[in-house]
Amino acid sequence: MQNRDNYFDLVYQVVKLIPKGRVTSYGAIANYLGLKSGARMVGYAMNASHSQPDIPAHRVVNRNGVLTGKHHFPHPEFMQQQLESEGIKVRNDKILEFEKIFWDPNNLEI
DNA sequence: CAGGTGACCCATG
DNA sequence: ACATGGGCCACCT
Numbered sequence: 258m259q260n261r262d263n264y265f266d267l268v269y270q271v272v273k274l275i276p277k278g279r280v281t282s283y284g285a286i287a288n289y290l291g292l293k294s295g296a297r298m299v300g301y302a303m304n305a306s307h308s309q310p311d312i313p314a315h316r317v318v319n320r321n322g323v324l325t326g327k328h329h330f331p332h333p334e335f336m337q338q339q340l341e342s343e344g345i346k347v348r349n350d351k352i353l354e355f356e357k358i359f360w361d362p363n364n365l366e367i
Numbered sequence: 368c369a370g371g372t373g374a375c376c377c378a379t380g
Numbered sequence: 381a382c383a384t385g386g387g388c389c390a391c392c393t
Protein backbone atom coordinates (compact mmCIF):
# COMPACT_ATOMS: atom_id res chain seq x y z
CA MET A 258 0.00 0.00 0.00
CA GLN A 259 2.66 2.44 -0.95
CA ASN A 260 0.35 4.13 -3.41
CA ARG A 261 0.48 7.86 -2.95
CA ASP A 262 -3.24 7.93 -3.57
CA ASN A 263 -3.61 5.77 -0.51
CA TYR A 264 -1.26 7.61 1.78
CA PHE A 265 -3.38 10.69 1.35
CA ASP A 266 -6.37 8.79 2.74
CA LEU A 267 -4.25 7.30 5.49
CA VAL A 268 -3.30 10.75 6.69
CA TYR A 269 -6.92 11.82 6.57
CA GLN A 270 -7.98 8.85 8.66
CA VAL A 271 -5.43 9.64 11.35
CA VAL A 272 -6.35 13.30 11.42
CA LYS A 273 -10.00 12.39 11.79
CA LEU A 274 -9.08 10.30 14.83
CA ILE A 275 -7.61 13.26 16.65
CA PRO A 276 -9.80 13.80 19.72
CA LYS A 277 -11.40 17.17 20.23
CA GLY A 278 -9.26 19.52 22.22
CA ARG A 279 -6.10 17.68 21.23
CA VAL A 280 -3.45 18.28 18.63
CA THR A 281 -0.72 16.32 16.92
CA SER A 282 2.24 17.03 14.72
CA TYR A 283 3.08 16.15 11.13
CA GLY A 284 6.04 14.10 12.25
CA ALA A 285 3.92 12.04 14.63
CA ILE A 286 1.52 11.14 11.84
CA ALA A 287 4.38 10.33 9.50
CA ASN A 288 5.97 8.15 12.14
CA TYR A 289 2.71 6.38 12.91
CA LEU A 290 2.06 5.64 9.25
CA GLY A 291 5.71 4.75 8.75
CA LEU A 292 6.02 7.29 5.97
CA LYS A 293 9.67 7.47 5.11
CA SER A 294 8.72 10.41 3.00
CA GLY A 295 8.83 12.37 6.19
CA ALA A 296 6.55 14.95 7.66
CA ARG A 297 6.60 17.04 4.51
CA MET A 298 4.32 14.71 2.64
CA VAL A 299 1.89 14.81 5.54
CA GLY A 300 1.67 18.55 5.18
CA TYR A 301 1.28 18.11 1.46
CA ALA A 302 -1.58 15.72 2.03
CA MET A 303 -3.23 18.27 4.27
CA ASN A 304 -3.05 20.75 1.47
CA ALA A 305 -5.32 18.46 -0.51
CA SER A 306 -7.58 17.96 2.51
CA HIS A 307 -9.74 20.78 1.25
CA SER A 308 -11.31 18.21 -1.03
CA GLN A 309 -12.31 16.11 1.96
CA PRO A 310 -14.73 17.33 4.63
CA ASP A 311 -14.40 16.47 8.30
CA ILE A 312 -10.68 16.96 8.21
CA PRO A 313 -9.70 18.90 11.34
CA ALA A 314 -6.49 20.19 9.85
CA HIS A 315 -6.41 22.86 12.55
CA ARG A 316 -5.51 20.10 14.98
CA VAL A 317 -2.31 19.38 13.12
CA VAL A 318 0.65 21.60 13.80
CA ASN A 319 4.39 21.36 13.48
CA ARG A 320 6.71 19.95 16.11
CA ASN A 321 7.11 23.37 17.67
CA GLY A 322 3.38 23.65 18.29
CA VAL A 323 3.23 26.57 15.90
CA LEU A 324 0.35 27.07 13.50
CA THR A 325 2.46 26.85 10.39
CA GLY A 326 -0.45 26.18 8.08
CA LYS A 327 -2.74 28.91 9.29
CA HIS A 328 -2.22 30.79 6.05
CA HIS A 329 -3.77 27.97 4.09
CA PHE A 330 -7.13 28.26 5.77
CA PRO A 331 -10.01 30.36 4.46
CA HIS A 332 -8.75 33.02 6.82
CA PRO A 333 -5.47 33.18 8.73
CA GLU A 334 -7.36 33.47 12.00
CA PHE A 335 -9.63 30.55 11.20
CA MET A 336 -7.21 27.92 12.47
CA GLN A 337 -6.61 29.64 15.77
CA GLN A 338 -10.30 30.30 16.19
CA GLN A 339 -11.15 26.66 15.72
CA LEU A 340 -8.50 25.62 18.21
CA GLU A 341 -9.71 28.07 20.83
CA SER A 342 -13.23 26.90 20.15
CA GLU A 343 -12.14 23.49 21.40
CA GLY A 344 -10.51 24.88 24.49
CA ILE A 345 -7.02 25.02 23.07
CA LYS A 346 -5.22 28.20 23.95
CA VAL A 347 -3.18 29.82 21.22
CA ARG A 348 -0.82 32.71 21.72
CA ASN A 349 1.19 34.36 19.01
CA ASP A 350 0.35 31.55 16.56
CA LYS A 351 1.68 29.03 19.04
CA ILE A 352 -0.26 26.48 21.07
CA LEU A 353 0.04 26.86 24.82
CA GLU A 354 0.56 23.74 26.90
CA PHE A 355 1.34 22.01 23.65
CA GLU A 356 2.95 19.02 25.34
CA LYS A 357 -0.09 18.67 27.57
CA ILE A 358 -2.68 18.48 24.81
CA PHE A 359 -0.41 16.68 22.38
CA TRP A 360 -2.02 13.51 21.04
CA ASP A 361 0.25 10.81 19.72
CA PRO A 362 -1.44 8.27 17.40
CA ASN A 363 1.15 5.69 18.36
CA ASN A 364 0.49 6.12 22.06
CA LEU A 365 -3.27 5.99 22.45
CA GLU A 366 -3.64 5.98 26.19
CA ILE A 367 -6.78 8.03 26.00
C1' DC B 368 13.48 15.38 -18.74
C1' DA B 369 15.27 18.77 -15.20
C1' DG B 370 14.67 22.16 -11.74
C1' DG B 371 12.13 24.34 -8.11
C1' DT B 372 8.88 24.22 -4.31
C1' DG B 373 7.06 22.82 0.24
C1' DA B 374 1.01 23.09 6.25
C1' DC B 375 8.69 19.53 8.14
C1' DC B 376 12.57 17.58 11.02
C1' DC B 377 17.36 16.76 12.54
C1' DA B 378 22.23 17.65 13.07
C1' DT B 379 25.89 20.78 13.46
C1' DG B 380 28.65 25.33 14.23
C1' DA C 381 20.45 29.60 22.97
C1' DC C 382 20.34 31.04 17.82
C1' DA C 383 21.60 30.42 12.86
C1' DT C 384 22.51 27.59 9.04
C1' DG C 385 22.57 23.52 6.09
C1' DG C 386 21.23 19.17 4.70
C1' DG C 387 17.76 15.40 4.00
C1' DC C 388 13.60 13.56 2.85
C1' DC C 389 10.25 12.69 -1.39
C1' DA C 390 5.77 13.92 -3.93
C1' DC C 391 3.99 17.41 -6.93
C1' DC C 392 4.13 21.40 -10.32
C1' DT C 393 6.06 24.20 -14.18
